[in-house]
Amino acid sequence: MMQNVSNLIAILPMLGNGLLGVFFVIALIWLSIAALAKFCK
Amino acid sequence: MLILNNLISISWQQVLMWVIGATLIYLAIKKGMEPTLLLPMGFGAILVNLPFSGVIDQMYDGELEEGVIDILFRAGIANELFPLLLFIGIGAMIDFGPLLSNPKMLLFGAAAQFGIFFTIGLATLLGFELKDAASIGIIGAADGPTAIVVANFFRSNYIGAIMVAAYSYMALVPIVQPPVIRLVTTRKERQIRMEYAPDSVSQKVKILFPIIVTIIAGIAAPRSVALIGFLMFGNLVRECGVLGSLSQTAQDVLANLVTLFLGITVASKMRADLFVTPETLMILALGLVAFIFDTIGGVFFAKLLNLFSKKKINPMVGAAGISAFPMSARVIHKMGQQEDKQNFLLMHAVGANVSGQVASVIAGGMILSLVAR
Numbered sequence: 001m002m003q004n005v006s007n008l009i010a011i012l013p014m015l016g017n018g019l020l021g022v023f024f025v026i027a028l029i030w031l032s033i034a035a036l037a038k039f040c041k
Numbered sequence: 042m043l044i045l046n047n048l049i050s051i052s053w054q055q056v057l058m059w060v061i062g063a064t065l066i067y068l069a070i071k072k073g074m075e076p077t078l079l080l081p082m083g084f085g086a087i088l089v090n091l092p093f094s095g096v097i098d099q100m101y102d103g104e105l106e107e108g109v110i111d112i113l114f115r116a117g118i119a120n121e122l123f124p125l126l127l128f129i130g131i132g133a134m135i136d137f138g139p140l141l142s143n144p145k146m147l148l149f150g151a152a153a154q155f156g157i158f159f160t161i162g163l164a165t166l167l168g169f170e171l172k173d174a175a176s177i178g179i180i181g182a183a184d185g186p187t188a189i190v191v192a193n194f195f196r197s198n199y200i201g202a203i204m205v206a207a208y209s210y211m212a213l214v215p216i217v218q219p220p221v222i223r224l225v226t227t228r229k230e231r232q233i234r235m236e237y238a239p240d241s242v243s244q245k246v247k248i249l250f251p252i253i254v255t256i257i258a259g260i261a262a263p264r265s266v267a268l269i270g271f272l273m274f275g276n277l278v279r280e281c282g283v284l285g286s287l288s289q290t291a292q293d294v295l296a297n298l299v300t301l302f303l304g305i306t307v308a309s310k311m312r313a314d315l316f317v318t319p320e321t322l323m324i325l326a327l328g329l330v331a332f333i334f335d336t337i338g339g340v341f342f343a344k345l346l347n348l349f350s351k352k353k354i355n356p357m358v359g360a361a362g363i364s365a366f367p368m369s370a371r372v373i374h375k376m377g378q379q380e381d382k383q384n385f386l387l388m389h390a391v392g393a394n395v396s397g398q399v400a401s402v403i404a405g406g407m408i409l410s411l412v413a414r
Binding site: 004005007008011012014015016017018019021022023024025026027028029030032033034036037040 | 141144145147148150151152154155157158161162165166167168171240242243245246249250253254257258261262396399400403404407408411412
């Protein structure tokens, strides 16, 4: 069990990066759509 | 004598798989739960668990005889061809209009992937190897093809259980989501009305959207580019306006044909020796956890936005950010109507829901990039 806990602690930064990465890509797509909507009426 | 020999060699685990197969067929036919996949998977589960079944690879007199289901598996799933082809059809089916007219909804797609990462952590805590934990967590993508691609990429032995969980919970969204949403929202929050005043979306924007999404996702998470690229290719065929017949073929013929083989081929991993294990029960439970925390992630993100926004968002819309399209959007609309008959949340929920389709694929790509095989 202790091993599992330490495995979990080891991957927590990766999990955080993964979720933040999804937000980052989605935010870029959002900005692109906003720009598209502005320039491609 | 041969028949007697076959009868004797039937194990209780195989009989259990027949029962599971029959249950999947029952749920598909009687309850209408994802019949296009659960029925082939159920029949396939029976097929591969017959003694000395000729549909899977067998050793006869020291020689390997290839079985058709295993041949299909190597030809269409081991190389990820079937799920990617299916994505062309799904892309051609999705109208991103409601999302493009209200792009803020994109954020809910991202927030509702929380369950994936939470479940990967929980599966690791329960002792699964990271590659298996990642494959289990992706059940929370609520997106069958993505789940197949990720589980197959990591060569997970649990792909059969993962597929059963992914498709079953997608079908069970109307049962899973409402109690969770009620638990984490107040009646007042569920009654929040949202105006629907969409901006008009030009065809140029609709055409450029799939190209730009592919480029951005490809640069940020290169391993997601096959998934997102095929989804967006299907959508480009739909929106370009000059490939009506191809778009229709992708939506109907291609999607149906691939689905027909996909379900029965996944059954290759539903052999009793791989499926009847304590881990299968844990995977089914973890899949439910993933869906629950996806829902909670979406709802809480909407509540967070409400702290800073003048125009309040009904937090239930956040829950539609999971990718189970269009069930989740319908569930949210229905729940809104139950609280207030004049509350029309459907188009907001559809926007969040199609965003979930994009975000779940990106989440799958992120996992492929971050977790070592």
